[in-house]
Amino acid sequence: MTRGLLLNAGGDSVEGEQPRRHGRxxxxxxxxxxxxxxxxxxxxxxxxxxxxxxxxxxxxxNWTGLGPKVLIDLDNYRELAAxxxxxxxxxxxxxxxxxxxxxxxxxxxxxxxxxxxxxxxxRLIYRTIYFLPQVLSSVVVxxxxxxxxxxxxxxxxSVLRAVGLDSLAKGWLGDSATALPALFIAWSWVHYGFxxxxxxxxxxxxxxxxxxxxxxxxxxSLQQFWHVTLPSxxxxxxxxxxxxxxxxxxxxxLVYIITKGGPARxxxxxxxxxxxxxxxxxxxxxxxxxxxxxxxxxFLVSLVYMRVRSRLEAR
Amino acid sequence: MSRGDKEAxxxxxxxxxxxxxxxxxxxxxxxxxLIPFAWVIFTAVKSRWEVARNPLGLPADWQWANFAEAWRxxxxxxxxxxxxxxxxxxxxxxxxxxxxxxxxFSQFRFKAKGLLFAVLLVALTVPLDILIIPLFYDxxxxxxxxTHWALILPQAAATLPFGILLLRSFMEDVPKxxxxxxxxxxCSNSRLLYHIVIPLSRPALASLLVFTFMWTxxxxxxxxxxxxxxxxxxxxVGLNYFQGRYSTDIPLLMAGAAICFLPIxxxxxxxxxxxxxxxxxxxxx
Numbered sequence: 061m062t063r064g065l066l067l068n069a070g071g072d073s074v075e076g077e078q079p080r081r082h083g084r085x086x087x088x089x090x091x092x093x094x095x096x097x098x099x100x101x102x103x104x105x106x107x108x109x110x111x112x113x114x115x116x117x118x119x120x121x122n123w124t125g126l127g128p129k130v131l132i133d134l135d136n137y138r139e140l141a142a143x144x145x146x147x148x149x150x151x152x153x154x155x156x157x158x159x160x161x162x163x164x165x166x167x168x169x170x171x172x173x174x175x176x177x178x179x180x181x182x183r184l185i186y187r188t189i190y191f192l193p194q195v196l197s198s199v200v201v202x203x204x205x206x207x208x209x210x211x212x213x214x215x216x217x218s219v220l221r222a223v224g225l226d227s228l229a230k231g232w233l234g235d236s237a238t239a240l241p242a243l244f245i246a247w248s249w250v251h252y253g254f255x256x257x258x259x260x261x262x263x264x265x266x267x268x269x270x271x272x273x274x275x276x277x278x279x280x281s282l283q284q285f286w287h288v289t290l291p292s293x294x295x296x297x298x299x300x301x302x303x304x305x306x307x308x309x310x311x312x313x314l315v316y317i318i319t320k321g322g323p324a325r326x327x328x329x330x331x332x333x334x335x336x337x338x339x340x341x342x343x344x345x346x347x348x349x350x351x352x353x354x355x356x357x358x359f360l361v362s363l364v365y366m367r368v369r370s371r372l373e374a375r
Numbered sequence: 376m377s378r379g380d381k382e383a384x385x386x387x388x389x390x391x392x393x394x395x396x397x398x399x400x401x402x403x404x405x406x407x408x409l410i411p412f413a414w415v416i417f418t419a420v421k422s423r424w425e426v427a428r429n430p431l432g433l434p435a436d437w438q439w440a441n442f443a444e445a446w447r448x449x450x451x452x453x454x455x456x457x458x459x460x461x462x463x464x465x466x467x468x469x470x471x472x473x474x475x476x477x478x479x480f481s482q483f484r485f486k487a488k489g490l491l492f493a494v495l496l497v498a499l500t501v502p503l504d505i506l507i508i509p510l511f512y513d514x515x516x517x518x519x520x521x522t523h524w525a526l527i528l529p530q531a532a533a534t535l536p537f538g539i540l541l542l543r544s545f546m547e548d549v550p551k552x553x554x555x556x557x558x559x560x561x562c563s564n565s566r567l568l569y570h571i572v573i574p575l576s577r578p579a580l581a582s583l584l585v586f587t588f589m590w591t592x593x594x595x596x597x598x599x600x601x602x603x604x605x606x607x608x609x610x611x612v613g614l615n616y617f618q619g620r621y622s623t624d625i626p627l628l629m630a631g632a633a634i635c636f637l638p639i640x641x642x643x644x645x646x647x648x649x650x651x652x653x654x655x656x657x658x659x660x
Contacts, residue, residue, distance in 0.1 A: 096483070103535065107510070107513075125512075180394075189405040191650070192640065192643065195589065195639055195650070196640075197595065199611040203614070203631075208414075249408075312596060331504055338508045339600065359500045
């Protein structure tokens with residue numbers, strides 16, 4: 061789950077909504093408001109904005125963590141552009157993102173429709189269960205899935221051996237062909253619950269009369285889904301997709317805990333690449349450049365996505 | 376049987392098949408979630424020998440002592456306390472500071488309001504994780520590394536933009552008539568906030584509490600980098616450390632994982648309505 065959750069809500073600008081009854085406000089008149097925002101902004105400036113500026117500054121140096129910080133212009137970024145490890149990580153993030161837009165979101169939507177539109181019994185219990193992985197820390201998730209993938213005693217291999225498919229059993233996390241998909245499955249096991257909860261709320265908000273009208277017209281449940289459900293949840297759906305894209309680029313915990321980017325960089329992603337440079341190879345400046353690049357990618361993707369969406373909505 | 380009857384019974388059959396398939400898929404998905412949990416618990420109460428011999432089946436001989444052993448060697452009591460020491464102040468700071476700032480954004484006009492607001496929006500897209508490098512060196516310089524403050528202050532700062540925007544969007548909906556009436560009666564801003572706006576924003580505050588609690592409780596990268604002393608580790612990092620030390624003792628590792636997830640799962644099951652409502656309210660506002 062990401063803090064980006066509110067990107068939607070912020071879309072409405074703050075200036076437009078109150079009529080400017082008394083013209084411009086002076087600095088003096090602003091003082092009471094500043095007193096209210098001051099605690100939040102002081103903390104935010106000290107522990108968010110300042111590190112953000114420092115990150116940009118560090119990315120222009122060849123600092124190792126000790127000694128003087130020497131500015132080296134854009135050398136880190138030039139090196140980054142030519143670094144196969146960087147592009148490999150980037151590619152893994154993109155693959156992750158593409159899979160994430162499809163897999164957890166469709167599972168979440170499917171389960172939400174199941175919970176809201178069908179006459180199934182015990183939906184509260186089902187909803188509670190489906191959302192459960194969301195409350196776990198990534199370390200617990202990693203312990204669970206490592207055990208499932210365990211080459212000797214893990215559930216997958218034990219089941220395969222039990223049904224006589226011994227040849228298919230393997231070290232899922234140790235094989236560079238399967239390590240990334242294996243991590244992605246563990247991540248999806250958590251992420252779909254988040255998509256589902258948002259879809260459930262969105263589906264519950266749909267006016268029942270639309271469905272009644274569709275039924276009168278003889279629409280079957282698939283047609284109802286296409287012509288009533290999907291158009292009605294267009295906005296939440298696009299929000300979920302955006303948040304999923306952002307989470308996919310940010311992914312760190314599971315990869316760092318389970319494979320540390322291995323085997324042979326098969327699961328290396330941008331955030332882990334950043335961490336490695338800064339805290340393992342003592343290349344703080346270079347790691348900072350990776351961080352800046354990651355931040356820019358996420359920012360641009362969000363910006364373009366929201367622009368395109370509002371343009372489509374305007375049509 | 377007439378043709379109409381035949382069609383009706385076919386239709387009924389199809390409907391029943393539809394019901395059956397939805398129930399079946401609902402059940403299958405819940406097993407997909409629950410079986411891993413059950414398997415972790417079953418593994419936790421097996422002996423090491425039994426795990427090797429019978430990894431999938433139910434435990435033949437329940438070794439509850441594994442839990443006591445994990446609790447003893449894992450320092451989980453210490454990790455639990457650390458997590459609480461970090462989560463409680465973070466939640467308090469985020470709730471109070473966000474409320475104050477959101478109140479100003481929803482009720483006052485002031486200079487640079489648009490700019491201050493835009494900064495919050497941009498901050499939503501900046502992942503906290505990329506700030507870990509400068510944060511490490513900043514906190515080192517302040518002498519705060521290896522303290523709970525090293526985890527509280529950045530986590531609160533990173534959650535504030537979300538908190539302010541969430542609360543503001545709810546406070547905007549407080550009816551203007553109520554506020555104007557109170558102002559005419561000579562109600563000061565602080566009393567307005569305390570007696571009218573906060574009580575009316577209770578659902579939003581509950582939602583923010585749930586989010587802040589979950590993000591802080593499950594935060595991983597901050598404590599990994601900013602706290603190196605075992606005495607200061609929070610629960611997730613403590614479990615990760617435990618995982619590194621006992622990776623071959625699978626029952627003990629599973630008992631440790633169960634110790635970590637059982638309390639949060641119990642809290643979640645008790646408060647699941649609030650959890651789910653809070654998240655949906657935040658997302659759809």
